[in-house]
Amino acid sequence: MILATEPSLSDVYSVVEEVWTTFLGPDEPIYPAGAEQVPAELGGYDAAITVTGAWQAVVLVSLPVPLAEAITRAMLGMDDEEALAGDDLTDALGELVNVIGGNVKSLMAGPSKLSLPLVARGPMSSSSSLVEACRLDLGWRGHVLTVIVSVPANPTSEDPS
Amino acid sequence: MHALIIDDSRTMRSILRRIVTELGYETTEAANGQEALDALEGGLLPDLCLIDWNMPLMDGYTFVTRVRAEPQWRNLTLMMVTTESEHGQIVRALAAGAHEYVIKPFTPDAIVEKLELLGLAAREVPA
Numbered sequence: 023m024i025l026a027t028e029p030s031l032s033d034v035y036s037v038v039e040e041v042w043t044t045f046l047g048p049d050e051p052i053y054p055a056g057a058e059q060v061p062a063e064l065g066g067y068d069a070a071i072t073v074t075g076a077w078q079a080v081v082l083v084s085l086p087v088p089l090a091e092a093i094t095r096a097m098l099g100m101d102d103e104e105a106l107a108g109d110d111l112t113d114a115l116g117e118l119v120n121v122i123g124g125n126v127k128s129l130m131a132g133p134s135k136l137s138l139p140l141v142a143r144g145p146m147s148s149s150s151s152l153v154e155a156c157r158l159d160l161g162w163r164g165h166v167l168t169v170i171v172s173v174p175a176n177p178t179s180e181d182p183s
Numbered sequence: 184m185h186a187l188i189i190d191d192s193r194t195m196r197s198i199l200r201r202i203v204t205e206l207g208y209e210t211t212e213a214a215n216g217q218e219a220l221d222a223l224e225g226g227l228l229p230d231l232c233l234i235d236w237n238m239p240l241m242d243g244y245t246f247v248t249r250v251r252a253e254p255q256w257r258n259l260t261l262m263m264v265t266t267e268s269e270h271g272q273i274v275r276a277l278a279a280g281a282h283e284y285v286i287k288p289f290t291p292d293a294i295v296e297k298l299e300l301l302g303l304a305a306r307e308v309p310a
Binding site for chain 2: 040041044045094097098099109110113114116117120121123124125127128132133134136138
């Protein structure tokens with residue numbers, strides 16, 4: 023039997039779509055961004071979570087500042103004009119990548135464990151031992167965000183316990 | 184009715200608070216299992232705990248096992264609300280004494296339905 027080491031693009035899209043709809047409402051669904059819409063640098067926030075165990079990966083969500091702020095306000099039930107507190111963004115984006123990462127993990131053979139999420143202003147440096155297995159460029163409210171699943175170039179299985 | 188919401192994400196606590204407040208609950212929040220345990224040891228006696236799994240200091244599974252080891256909290260209803268969706272983990276949490284298990288992301292209706300099953304929520308029937 024051959025076990026998949028990476029999730030399919032369509033499965034990851036379904037996960038992100040479901041998370042988006044559940045957290046942010048069904049009125050404004052996420053959509054695939056055209057290649058011409060994707061900037062070289064999003065210049066906003068990176069949120070990442072690591073999966074260890076039988077399946078190993080890093081799930082990364084990159085998004086520009088206006089989108090990060092809109093998502094945070096929506097998740098916190100705030101008005102568009104309401105000011106965000108200092109750590110609102112990092113908390114909301116951390117929870118967003120936690121839920122996306124957890125649901126991507128559930129697509130793969132376990133047992134595996136999730137780390138606590140990390141959120142950074144600007145691009146996070148990526149380990150050279152990881153390769154991009156899956157990349158989604160998506161649009162929401164006219165902005166582009168990227169979801170990337172990276173896996174080890176030479177996977178080894180770890181005991182998650 | 185009183186709910187203790189245990190999650191390291193303030194955003195998730197806020198989402199859950201909005202849902203249970205609509206049902207008439209008062210709420211207390213804790214950012215990890217240890218904080219929640221401290222609140223219980225300090226005399227807080229909620230009807231319901233909504234518990235994340237992955238948290239710093241003390242995770243939700245450990246919190247469930249610690250609560251279930253204390254007879255004075257045997258009537259406390261424990262509901263896991265987590266991204267952890269592996270079958271083995273769900274079984275482990277339920278075996279440890281959690282009453283229900285909700286996987287994130289969830290709709291408000293999913294939480295309300297679970298609470299109805301537990302007899303901890305009643306939807307208003309239109310006249």
